[in-house]
Amino acid sequence: MLSAFILKSILSIPSTKLLISFLNISSEMRSFCGFNKVPHKSQFSRFKSDFLDDLRDLFHALVDITEDMAKEVNPFLSSILITDTTGFEPYVKENNPKFYQSQLRKAKSYAKKIKK
Template identity: 50%
Template sequence: MANNYHQLSLKDTFSDCKDMFVDDVPSFFQLLEQHFDISLFIPQTFYNAFYQHLGRKRDYPLTGFLSALILQKIFSIPTVSLLILLLNLCKELRDFCGFSKVPDPPLFTRFKLDFADHLDLMFQQMVDYTEPICQQIDSSLAQILTFDTS
Protein backbone atom coordinates (compact mmCIF):
# COMPACT_ATOMS: atom_id res chain seq x y z
CA MET A 1 0.00 0.00 0.00
CA ALA A 2 1.48 3.33 -1.06
CA ASN A 3 1.62 6.23 1.36
CA ASN A 4 0.20 9.48 0.11
CA TYR A 5 2.18 12.39 1.45
CA HIS A 6 0.98 15.96 1.37
CA GLN A 7 3.60 18.70 1.41
CA LEU A 8 2.51 21.55 3.68
CA SER A 9 3.08 25.02 2.36
CA LEU A 10 3.02 28.36 4.09
CA LYS A 11 0.40 29.54 1.62
CA ASP A 12 -1.93 26.62 2.51
CA THR A 13 -1.44 27.29 6.20
CA PHE A 14 -2.25 30.97 5.66
CA SER A 15 -5.41 30.05 3.73
CA ASP A 16 -6.51 27.67 6.48
CA CYS A 17 -5.95 30.39 9.06
CA LYS A 18 -7.96 32.88 7.00
CA ASP A 19 -10.84 30.38 6.66
CA MET A 20 -10.77 29.71 10.40
CA PHE A 21 -10.83 33.45 11.07
CA VAL A 22 -14.04 33.79 9.07
CA ASP A 23 -15.79 30.54 10.06
CA ASP A 24 -14.69 29.78 13.60
CA VAL A 25 -13.63 32.78 15.70
CA PRO A 26 -12.99 30.86 18.97
CA SER A 27 -10.57 28.57 17.10
CA PHE A 28 -8.93 31.65 15.61
CA PHE A 29 -8.22 32.97 19.13
CA GLN A 30 -6.85 29.55 20.16
CA LEU A 31 -4.59 29.57 17.12
CA LEU A 32 -3.32 33.05 17.98
CA GLU A 33 -2.71 32.06 21.61
CA GLN A 34 -0.71 29.00 20.53
CA HIS A 35 1.43 30.68 17.88
CA PHE A 36 1.63 34.38 18.68
CA ASP A 37 3.23 35.65 21.87
CA ILE A 38 2.93 39.42 21.81
CA SER A 39 5.24 39.75 24.80
CA LEU A 40 8.17 38.71 22.55
CA PHE A 41 7.76 41.96 20.60
CA ILE A 42 7.40 44.35 23.53
CA PRO A 43 10.68 46.13 24.31
CA GLN A 44 11.68 46.18 27.98
CA THR A 45 11.60 49.97 27.87
CA PHE A 46 7.90 49.78 26.96
CA TYR A 47 7.18 47.52 29.96
CA ASN A 48 9.13 49.87 32.21
CA ALA A 49 7.37 52.98 30.93
CA PHE A 50 3.91 51.43 31.12
CA TYR A 51 4.18 49.98 34.62
CA GLN A 52 6.15 52.86 36.16
CA HIS A 53 4.02 55.59 34.62
CA LEU A 54 1.52 55.67 37.49
CA GLY A 55 3.68 54.30 40.27
CA ARG A 56 0.96 51.81 41.21
CA LYS A 57 -0.49 48.58 39.93
CA ARG A 58 -2.47 48.95 36.73
CA ASP A 59 -6.00 47.62 36.32
CA TYR A 60 -5.33 46.50 32.73
CA PRO A 61 -2.28 44.68 31.39
CA LEU A 62 -0.02 46.13 28.72
CA THR A 63 -0.49 43.00 26.62
CA GLY A 64 -4.26 43.50 26.86
CA PHE A 65 -4.17 46.96 25.33
CA LEU A 66 -1.79 45.80 22.63
CA SER A 67 -3.81 42.68 21.83
CA ALA A 68 -7.01 44.71 21.62
CA LEU A 69 -5.44 47.23 19.25
CA ILE A 70 -3.99 44.50 17.05
CA LEU A 71 -7.33 42.69 16.93
CA GLN A 72 -8.99 45.99 16.07
CA LYS A 73 -6.84 46.05 12.94
CA ILE A 74 -7.30 42.33 12.16
CA PHE A 75 -11.09 42.58 12.40
CA SER A 76 -11.14 46.03 10.68
CA ILE A 77 -12.96 47.63 13.58
CA PRO A 78 -13.09 51.32 12.63
CA THR A 79 -13.38 52.97 16.07
CA VAL A 80 -12.32 52.39 19.64
CA SER A 81 -15.97 52.73 20.68
CA LEU A 82 -16.93 49.79 18.49
CA LEU A 83 -13.91 47.82 19.75
CA ILE A 84 -15.09 48.40 23.33
CA LEU A 85 -18.62 47.31 22.43
CA LEU A 86 -17.26 44.09 20.90
CA LEU A 87 -15.02 43.50 23.92
CA ASN A 88 -18.09 43.81 26.14
CA LEU A 89 -20.12 41.42 23.96
CA CYS A 90 -17.50 38.81 23.06
CA LYS A 91 -16.05 36.81 25.93
CA GLU A 92 -13.46 35.14 23.67
CA LEU A 93 -12.16 38.53 22.57
CA ARG A 94 -12.07 39.80 26.16
CA ASP A 95 -10.33 36.64 27.39
CA PHE A 96 -7.78 36.78 24.59
CA CYS A 97 -6.87 40.32 25.62
CA GLY A 98 -6.68 39.36 29.29
CA PHE A 99 -9.35 41.82 30.38
CA SER A 100 -11.55 40.92 33.34
CA LYS A 101 -13.35 44.20 32.69
CA VAL A 102 -13.19 46.40 29.60
CA PRO A 103 -11.24 49.69 29.65
CA ASP A 104 -13.08 52.96 29.00
CA PRO A 105 -12.53 54.87 25.73
CA PRO A 106 -10.36 57.57 27.39
CA LEU A 107 -7.98 54.86 28.62
CA PHE A 108 -7.38 53.64 25.07
CA THR A 109 -6.87 57.22 23.90
CA ARG A 110 -4.41 58.01 26.71
CA PHE A 111 -2.60 54.73 26.10
CA LYS A 112 -2.07 55.55 22.42
CA LEU A 113 -1.00 59.13 23.16
CA ASP A 114 1.25 58.41 26.15
CA PHE A 115 3.05 55.48 24.57
CA ALA A 116 3.12 56.44 20.87
CA ASP A 117 6.90 56.18 20.60
CA HIS A 118 6.94 52.78 22.29
CA LEU A 119 4.13 51.54 20.04
CA ASP A 120 6.05 52.68 16.97
CA LEU A 121 9.17 50.80 18.08
CA MET A 122 7.21 47.65 18.91
CA PHE A 123 5.36 47.59 15.59
CA GLN A 124 8.61 48.16 13.72
CA GLN A 125 10.01 45.07 15.46
CA MET A 126 6.91 43.15 14.40
CA VAL A 127 7.38 44.25 10.79
CA ASP A 128 11.03 43.16 10.89
CA TYR A 129 9.91 39.74 12.12
CA THR A 130 6.92 39.20 9.84
CA GLU A 131 8.20 40.74 6.61
CA PRO A 132 10.32 37.69 5.61
CA ILE A 133 7.33 35.42 6.30
CA CYS A 134 5.09 37.61 4.14
CA GLN A 135 7.74 37.59 1.40
CA GLN A 136 7.52 33.78 1.32
CA ILE A 137 3.73 33.86 1.06
CA ASP A 138 3.44 36.57 -1.60
CA SER A 139 6.22 39.07 -2.29
CA SER A 140 4.01 41.66 -3.99
CA LEU A 141 1.50 41.58 -1.13
CA ALA A 142 4.36 41.77 1.38
CA GLN A 143 5.45 45.11 -0.09
CA ILE A 144 1.94 46.48 0.39
CA LEU A 145 1.70 45.15 3.95
CA THR A 146 5.09 46.55 4.91
CA PHE A 147 4.16 49.95 3.52
CA ASP A 148 0.76 49.84 5.26
CA THR A 149 2.24 49.08 8.69
CA SER A 150 4.63 52.01 8.49
Protein backbone atom coordinates (compact mmCIF):
# COMPACT_ATOMS: atom_id res chain seq x y z
CA MET A 1 0.00 0.00 0.00
CA LEU A 2 2.87 2.35 0.81
CA SER A 3 4.35 1.74 -2.64
CA ALA A 4 1.06 2.79 -4.19
CA PHE A 5 1.06 6.09 -2.32
CA ILE A 6 4.69 6.72 -3.22
CA LEU A 7 3.84 6.03 -6.86
CA LYS A 8 0.84 8.35 -6.56
CA SER A 9 3.12 11.13 -5.35
CA ILE A 10 5.86 10.53 -7.92
CA LEU A 11 3.39 10.58 -10.81
CA SER A 12 1.40 13.48 -9.30
CA ILE A 13 -1.82 11.50 -9.46
CA PRO A 14 -4.39 13.83 -7.87
CA SER A 15 -6.88 11.32 -6.47
CA THR A 16 -7.09 7.81 -5.12
CA LYS A 17 -9.83 7.05 -7.65
CA LEU A 18 -7.48 7.88 -10.52
CA LEU A 19 -4.69 5.85 -8.89
CA ILE A 20 -7.03 2.85 -8.76
CA SER A 21 -7.86 3.33 -12.45
CA PHE A 22 -4.16 3.38 -13.34
CA LEU A 23 -3.55 0.27 -11.24
CA ASN A 24 -6.40 -1.52 -13.01
CA ILE A 25 -4.92 -0.65 -16.40
CA SER A 26 -1.22 -1.23 -15.71
CA SER A 27 0.07 -4.61 -14.64
CA GLU A 28 3.52 -3.04 -14.18
CA MET A 29 2.16 -0.57 -11.63
CA ARG A 30 0.33 -3.37 -9.82
CA SER A 31 3.52 -5.42 -9.78
CA PHE A 32 5.55 -2.45 -8.44
CA CYS A 33 3.05 -2.03 -5.62
CA GLY A 34 2.95 -5.76 -4.91
CA PHE A 35 -0.76 -6.10 -5.71
CA ASN A 36 -2.22 -9.21 -7.29
CA LYS A 37 -5.60 -7.51 -7.19
CA VAL A 38 -6.24 -3.77 -6.92
CA PRO A 39 -7.51 -2.82 -3.45
CA HIS A 40 -10.87 -1.11 -3.05
CA LYS A 41 -10.98 2.65 -2.48
CA SER A 42 -12.04 2.06 1.14
CA GLN A 43 -8.84 0.09 1.79
CA PHE A 44 -6.76 3.03 0.61
CA SER A 45 -8.79 5.36 2.78
CA ARG A 46 -8.48 3.12 5.83
CA PHE A 47 -4.71 2.80 5.29
CA LYS A 48 -4.33 6.60 5.10
CA SER A 49 -6.42 7.21 8.21
CA ASP A 50 -4.65 4.48 10.22
CA PHE A 51 -1.10 5.41 9.23
CA LEU A 52 -1.24 9.12 8.38
CA ASP A 53 0.86 10.24 11.34
CA ASP A 54 3.37 7.43 10.82
CA LEU A 55 3.72 8.27 7.13
CA ARG A 56 4.29 11.94 7.90
CA ASP A 57 7.00 11.00 10.40
CA LEU A 58 8.60 8.62 7.87
CA PHE A 59 8.84 11.27 5.17
CA HIS A 60 10.19 13.87 7.61
CA ALA A 61 12.86 11.36 8.67
CA LEU A 62 13.72 10.70 5.01
CA VAL A 63 14.24 14.41 4.45
CA ASP A 64 16.70 14.52 7.33
CA ILE A 65 18.63 11.57 5.90
CA THR A 66 18.66 12.65 2.27
CA GLU A 67 19.55 16.25 3.07
CA ASP A 68 22.98 15.19 4.35
CA MET A 69 23.48 12.92 1.34
CA ALA A 70 22.62 15.76 -1.04
CA LYS A 71 25.13 18.05 0.70
CA GLU A 72 27.85 15.44 0.20
CA VAL A 73 27.06 15.06 -3.50
CA ASN A 74 26.86 18.76 -4.35
CA PRO A 75 26.78 21.43 -1.64
CA PHE A 76 25.69 24.22 -3.98
CA LEU A 77 22.77 22.35 -5.52
CA SER A 78 21.64 21.09 -2.13
CA SER A 79 21.49 24.67 -0.88
CA ILE A 80 18.82 25.51 -3.46
CA LEU A 81 15.37 25.04 -2.01
CA ILE A 82 12.92 23.23 -4.26
CA THR A 83 9.38 22.56 -3.18
CA ASP A 84 6.57 20.67 -4.78
CA THR A 85 3.43 22.77 -4.42
CA THR A 86 1.11 20.54 -6.42
CA GLY A 87 -0.95 19.89 -3.29
CA PHE A 88 -1.61 23.58 -2.74
CA GLU A 89 -4.10 25.39 -4.91
CA PRO A 90 -4.69 28.87 -3.57
CA TYR A 91 -7.60 30.68 -5.13
CA VAL A 92 -5.78 33.15 -7.36
CA LYS A 93 -6.33 33.97 -11.00
CA GLU A 94 -2.96 32.47 -11.99
CA ASN A 95 -4.24 28.99 -11.06
CA ASN A 96 -7.00 29.26 -13.63
CA PRO A 97 -6.06 27.63 -16.98
CA LYS A 98 -7.94 30.43 -18.77
CA PHE A 99 -5.44 32.90 -17.34
CA TYR A 100 -2.54 31.07 -18.98
CA GLN A 101 -4.41 30.78 -22.26
CA SER A 102 -5.04 34.52 -22.30
CA GLN A 103 -1.36 35.20 -21.55
CA LEU A 104 -0.35 32.87 -24.38
CA ARG A 105 -2.70 34.66 -26.80
CA LYS A 106 -1.25 38.03 -25.77
CA ALA A 107 2.30 36.75 -26.31
CA LYS A 108 1.45 35.38 -29.75
CA SER A 109 -0.23 38.65 -30.72
CA TYR A 110 2.80 40.62 -29.52
CA ALA A 111 5.14 38.29 -31.44
CA LYS A 112 3.18 38.91 -34.65
CA LYS A 113 3.42 42.69 -34.14
CA ILE A 114 7.19 42.47 -33.65
CA LYS A 115 7.68 40.46 -36.86
CA LYS A 116 6.00 43.16 -38.97
